[in-house]
Each structure stands twice: as structure tokens, then as C-alpha cells.
Amino acid sequence: MNDTYGLPLILAAWLWKSHVNQCRLEKRLADLRHQNQRLSRMVASLPEPTFAIDNQSRVILWNAAMERLTGVPATAVLGKGDYEYAVPFHGEQRPIMVDLVNHWDDDIAARYSNLLRQDDLLVAETMTHTPHLDERYLRIVVGPLRDESERIIGAIESLQDITYRRISLKVLEGREELLRILVGHMPLAVAMCDRQMKYLYYNQRWISDLGLPDTDHIGRSHYDAMGSTLPDHWKPQHARCLNGETIESQAEPFTRADGRVEWLKRIMHPWRTSDGEVGGIIFLKEVITTLKKAETDLRLMEHVLQNSPVVLFRWLPAENWPMDYVSENVSLFGYSAEALISGEITYATLVHPDDRSRVAREVRQYATGGAHHFQQEYRILTQSGETRWVDDRTVIERDQEGRITHFIGVVIDITERKQAQQEIARRQMFLESLLHHAPDAIITLDDRNRVVDWNPGAQTLFGYTPAEAIGQSLADLVTQGDDELQSVIMQNFQTTISGTRVEPIETVRYHKNGRAVDVIAAGSPIIVDGVLTGVVVMYTDITALKLARTDYDMKRDYDFKQIRVQREYDPAVGPVPCEASKLQQVFLNILKNGAEAMAGVADEEHPPSFTLRVIDDGPWVRVEIENSGPGMNETIRRRIFEPFFTTKPVGEGTGLGLSVSYFIITENHGGTMDVRTSPNKGSCFIIQLPKAGKLS
Template structure:
């Protein structure tokens, strides 16, 4: 067995020492007895042979020990250098390393493993259960099944077998990080069962967010074309319904000279007709048709705005001023006040001083901010947490040549399934009759398509929802407009 490999050479050396000692004592005594008859001389020579034996054995022990120690020290140095190279390599690639003793259920986690999750090594136990406790609920069953199946599998002799899986782990601050885990069985017992598995963890959160952003953009572009076609198809019959409903209202419910003459020609009292219609609730039904047509018309208008390029008026604006103007607008918005008084929400501000102005369409940005604020207010009102005072936090800072705006509420949050669909047209979590599901879709297109920026949402169930917008300080569209303006001035 590997753990007792040291025993054989140790026993061999000991046996050689015993044999050499036995032969030395036996042969030296025999030779002394043969050549020396004087007892005193014999004793003196025997003492000298003993000392000679001690010197020879001491030299041999010194030689063997020093050679062994040199080899051990050389190996230790090589191991130390290998560990240093491995540590540098792992630091460079920012991978976390784990080493799982399956039988003892003990796991070694490297410092980087803890670091990527925001922990220190003493903040959670090094065990398989600790890893399981950090898994996202939606990933737990799948990840455990992949590892269990891998441990049962026996690969062909001499062919290394690895596994790879992706999952989310909870960080110390309660957020989630996407992790790519790769591993390989490093040792098996005599029954060919795995006893040691080693591997790495790589933080792939940014890659996942980029993939999701690209997927969302492609999806929105596809839906944009579909929305345009649908809007035009819906608009024609909608116009017919609207016209018919208006005619019903004018020719049946209005008290005018033409209606009275027509009733008189038919020997019918117009007042009696109106009384009958009121009793049958016809005016309420016609009004319902007109309101539904108005609502459908708004949806069609939004669909067309969503799907086509609009004329833009770019100029430099202060984002802080746009945000403050939008907050003021939200506090006086009649439709919002019908459901919830925006002034009951505490607005917290965290603005970086001297934030540069950006090239943008101010009206469009205010539309985006208002959509987000309305959604936040309605979420806080409909599904708010009673023991928590409603708050919205506005943040503003710069990153390189971008301005970053975040709007965060302390409402009920949303799960991953809702978060991934939040920018899809017609997707809404509101009750029927409230909202069209286009507000955030249009906002997303304004930011990403019209302003070449980025827009994302993050959330924690029961805690918060945060919309983050990144906008370039300078915009090619504004430069183009300025050039066109300059050309016009030169022509005049």
C-alpha cells in the first residue's frame, strides 16, 4: 500500500546494519583470538575494533542520512516551487480550487473559493453540505444529480473522466453568482469507488449576464418586427369598431334634432327610446366599447412606437436634473395618484457630484425614468411589506465614459423567471386592466436602441428590485446632428 512504501527501504537498511554488525563482531573476535594470545592485548584491540566499528557506522549513517535529507529537502523545495507556481497561476486565472475527501466528507476550499463569494475561510464549514446550502433552489436538484451520476460512472481504464456543470451560489450579501464547476476523480479505493475528487470553480456571472443581454436584444428585435405587423393588422378593424361605437353614441343616445325627427317619423318618443335604452344599460355598454377602443388604440400606438425609429432630438442634459424633474412629475401624476400617492414614498438620493452632462433625448429619458418609478410605486403599493416604510433610492455615478443611473425600491422583488421576461412586450405582473406590458419594453428600446446604452434589472425576493441604466456621455447621433446643423448654417 502507498502509505507504507517507506517501510521496505527502512527494514532493508536495518537488516543490512544488523548483518554487518554481526559479521564485524564475529569475525573481529575470531581473528583476535587466532592471532593474539595475551589477554590484555586482546582486550585493548577489541576496544579499538569497537571504536573503529562505531566510526565506520557513524560515517555510513552520516552519508545515508545526509543523502536522504538532501533528497527530501530537494523534493520539499520542488514541491514549494510547484505550489508557488500553482498559486500564482490560480491567482492569475482567478479560479477557486476544491478538494473533496468523499469518505470523510471533508472538503478543502482555496482562499479564492471563499473570496469569490465574499466569505472568509472561517465563515462556513469546509464540507459538501456547506456547498449544498449555498446552491440556488432552482439549481440544487440538477447539480446534485450531475455529481451523483458522475460518481457512479466508471470510465474505461486509462481514460480520465471529468464533469462540468454550471450553477448559482449565494454570496455573503445575499446575491447570486454563476459558477462553472469542473472536477475529476483523483483516487479510487480497492472497490473502484471514488474516494477523492478535485476541481475548480470559475465565476462566470459576467459571461452569463452578457449572454442574457444578447439574447434579450435579439428577442426584442424579432418581437419589434412582429409588433409592427400586428399593430397595422389590429388598427384597421379597431377603426371600424371605434367608428361604429361613435355612431351608436351619436345616433342613438344623443338628444339632437336629427334623432328627434327620426323618432317622430316612426311615431316613437325619443325620450321613451332613451328610457328603454337606460333600462337595458345600453349607454353603459357603448361607453365600455369606447373605453376598450381607447385602451386598444393606446396599445397599438405603443406597439408602433416600439417597432419603428422615431425622430430624436439629441442635446446635452444633466441626468440629475432629468431625474429630479421626473420625480416631480411622478408626484403630480393623476393616473398614479388614483392608485397610490407617490408622495408617501421616501425618495433617497445618492448622486456623485460633478456628474457630466450626457448627449441624449431628454424627453425619452424622462419617459424611461417615469416608467420605472411608476412600476416601483405600484409594486410598493400592491405587494408592499407592511412593516417596511416604502423607499426608492436614486443613484448616479460615472464609470469611464458612461453615466450609470440606478433606481432601486425596497418592495417585494421578483423571481428569476419574471426578471428574465420583464422587458418582453405585453409581459406584465399587474392585475387585468392595469398596464399594457409595453412600458418597460419601450424603455429598454429607448436605452439600448436609441441611446446605445445598457439596461438591466436585478432583484432579491422580498427585499428589493433595482433597474440599472448605463449611458455613454457622448453620442454619435448628437455629433451627426451638430454636423448637419453646421452644414445648414454654412449653406445659408
């Protein structure tokens, strides 16, 4: 070099340009991080590196920003004491500034320059000396953690990296020191070589980013230092740069000596001597692996979000909640993100008018109550006017003064779940109604054969009230001391409680007054979440069936032997999976109703008759029971299967027989039940049962 001052001036000029370029790069990275933060604010990460300890100096908080600052994951320090939190900053376990909250120590306080007390906060600056933090200046704010009684239960420390601010102050103290500090602490790897590609200068980041040995490389060839890790296309680029060309590479992979692949952005600029000749190359390299990963993660997050059922809204705390961000998959509800963000449609107008005031009231309550997040369920209107139920999980964003700046809501369509819940509730109410009004005795037992539930049918059949029966042994209630019958009941109970169903059998049980009752008995285990919890027993009174077998009904004075029965059975029909006792109950109910109807109108010209048909109907077996009774008009036909609807006089019918029969066919067997009738032309009940049995 001809001019001894030329090199520093050139270096300063190029370093200043690299600093400007770095600011631009940092701005781009900041923009990307801002977009990423918008999607990740749902986890409510604190912006500043922050950690907290309890009164025993155990770590109770170590946020994501702290992980990024120290490189120490929260899982490695949470719950630990013995000043473990000091290691990332000072390289050893010892009391630090946060410990002054729980116990003041002048020696500890003396380690921090310009330590100030602001109310109950402590503020100071310090410098770290650990390899990971690379001599960073930190501004520290420490304060107490208090419980609801204002007692101090720990301490919290928040950090701010002020390295570049401190460096800027030192710049003012001397230009020569400025260059070394600025280059040495720049996030860019910087090196300067002569025309023989020998190092004249490099900073520490150049060594670490390229994975070079931490030895003195001044005067050493760049090619010798890089060895086999030097990509083949770099040497031709160096030659072009030595000929005066500035070369910039936006992003390319680089394999370090340890095998790790990093993404680099490179700038190579020729530096010139005082006489204008190219004296060598100034290298600026930036490791942008984190940036590349952030870009990839951001694209992945956006892809996942846009292809998921979850819609993200960000709305302002203003009238009608205008939006400044909506994920593109809001198209699930028929809207475009552009129309919503433009203000043409506000979030409040999406909410169903009947829910709008409730939603607004709840939002105010959460906001004024200091909540950080909340959950709501309400209806929204789609672009086409359809009503959909949504589950909204909202995070409240506040500024440093606690003022609300935004609401971020994660919304998912739960219409099908709501409809399923409503259907389950409807069916549960229907089943409970049937259980309460069913003519059968339905009894629930625990694992010791004691009565847990005793429905009205059981009270009617056996005479005991629920208060008398619950808690008692079923064998004691319905056997009247018959040891043999008690033994049978206990055997059946043991079979059922072991998980095996007891098929329906015709037997005898006893009424409270000692009267024998002919019943069909069946039992089934109760299994909840794979655990056997008890037994359900059903008793069906077959007194009417017994009377039918004798062909005489003493109550209505009709003689079954006088009813002509015509059978038309298709011989091709095979067995059908079913519950025989329940179908017997259905058929008996239809026959009994038909016999009663025909008893009032039959004469010599119109003798009572039943026509019984069994027909092969593809995947179904159709059963028809036709009578020659008076028939029904259309009004009665439409209501014949409704619970509690009856055409019998008061006191002679409950209106449940056909509704229970309808439930047995449709719900228990997956079939259909209908009636074909007209006045004075009889009635034909049509039952269809699936040959394959009820589908799950």
C-alpha cells in the first residue's frame, strides 16, 4: 500500500456501507419476524427476555425471549435453584441482581454500575462475559412478585440488549476504537485479504460462522484456512473481484468443517490503494440460516392455517370491531379477507343478531376484568345467510400501559358438534321419557345386586315404591322368600355382572302383596368406558299374552277363537337378527289393539279377521299385520305413533303402546314402522326389519 492511511479509510468506508446494508437486512428480518409474531401471539409470549424466581430462588418463569437470548431452554432451568439462572450471564452459579429483591446485599449491588431504585424496582446495566452471549451489554429491571395480599413471593427480572447503544457511545470516544468495536461486534462476519488472498483482518464472527480454528490467521492464506470446505465456485468469484467487480450472493448453502450446513449471504468488494489499484478483497458474510428457517416456518404456518378449519381474526377495540387481519381461509364462511380487512364488513356484523348483545357483553366483562384470554360459543352468519355455530378462543393484546390494542380470535366451526349435542339431548330426553312411562319394569342394579334405579313400570309390576326398593336386594324384593327362585336370580346376576347377557326367559316373580306375576325376564351388563359398572334388568308383564294363549280376553269380552287368522308367509325368508322378546311385545300390542277395535264393530257380515304376512323385500323382511276393524281417518293415522296419543276412553289406555313399539322397531332394530288405513276399511301395520340386523 502506498498510503498508510488509505487502508483504514477504505475499510471504514466499506464497513460503513456494510453497516447500512446490515440495517436494511435487519429491517427485512424484523419485518419477517413481525409477520411471524402476528401468528404466534396466541401463545402470549412476552417481548423482552424475562425470568422469575420464588422466595427459595427457584426458577418459575423462563420465557421464549430468554431462551433465545441465552440459548438455554426453559425445561433446563425451571424449578432449579442454587443460582442456576446466573450461569448463562456470568458463567457461574452466584447471586445476581434479581436476588436483591428477596435479600439486599451491598456486595452484590456493587457489581452493577449506575444501580438505581425506582419505587420498588431496581434498574442497572451490566456486561456479560459468557461465550454464548458474546460480551453483551444488558439493561436490567428487577421487581418483586406479590400475591393478592401484597406479600412478596418472589422476584422477576427483565432484560434489554443495549449492546449497540453502548457501542455507539464508545464510537464517540475514538474513531480507531470505533472500527474495532463496530466490526468485532457486528452480526456480520468481516474479513480483509490482500491480492494473494492472505488475511489482513477478520473479526471473531468470521471465525465462528465459517467454522475455522480459533487461532491467529493474520498473514495466512484464506484458501489454506478454508481447506476442503471452500466451495469450487468461490475462487472464480474471487478472481472477478480482484479485477474490480463487486459480487453479491443473496443466499446459498455452505457446509462447515463440522458438517453442519449454514445458509450464507455474501458480499465481496474490492478495496483500492491510494493510487486506485485493487489491493485485495473485503468480505462480508452473514449467516441467514435463522432467517431462512423463519421464512420456511412462516410459509409452513400460513399453509397449515389456510388449509385448516381454524380461521384467525384480529380485530380492533373500536365500535363494531373492525378487522386488520383475517386468514385467507375465511372463505370457509363465504367471505374474502380483502372485504373484511377493508372495513366493508365488521366483525360485529358477522355475529348472529340474536347473539350479538351477549357476545359484546361478555367481551366487555373479560376486557375490563383484566383477562388475557377467553372462550365463547356463538352463531355467525355466512355470506350466503346460513347460520353456523363457532367456538372462539380470543387473546387480548395490551400495550405497556395496559390499554387494549387488539383482540386475536381463533374461530372454528362447531355446527355439526352443536347439532350432535342437541340430538343427543333430544334422544336422552326421549329415552328418559320412555323409561319413565314404559310399561315394562326396568331396574338398574349395582355390582352387589342392590337396586340403583326403579322405574314406574317396576312399581306397577311389583308394588314397591322407589323409596322402598332402592338399596335393597332385587332377589329379596321379587321372590317372597322362594329360595329356589332367589338362587336362579343370583345365578343370572352373576352371569350378567361377569359381562354376559342373559337372554329373555319366561318365568315368575312376585308382587309385594304375594301375587305371582308371569313375566319375561332379561338382563344386560352396563359398561361405561370399558368398565363394567352394574346390571340392567327388564321384566315384561305377559299376563295379557297368557290370556291370549287361552284365546279369551276377560276384560273386553272378545273371543280369540272367533277371530279368523289368515297366514301368508314367504318360505324363502330366513332368520332375522332381533330381540325376540321386544318383537313379541310389538306384535302382541298390535294384535291386542286390533282385537279390541274389531270387537266393537264385528257382525255376521263382517267377521273379525287378521291377515299375517311375512315378505322377502330385498335387504328387508317386511311383516304386515292387517285387521278388518273400523280403520282410522288421516288425522288419527298421522298421530298414531305419538307418545300419549290414544283413541281409547279415559282410564283405558296410556297412549304409549304404539309409541314404544315404534321406538323398538326404529331405534332398537334399525327398521321402519308405518300403517296403511282408511275409515271402514281396516288397518294394516307394516314393519320392515333389516336382514343384516341394525347397523352400528
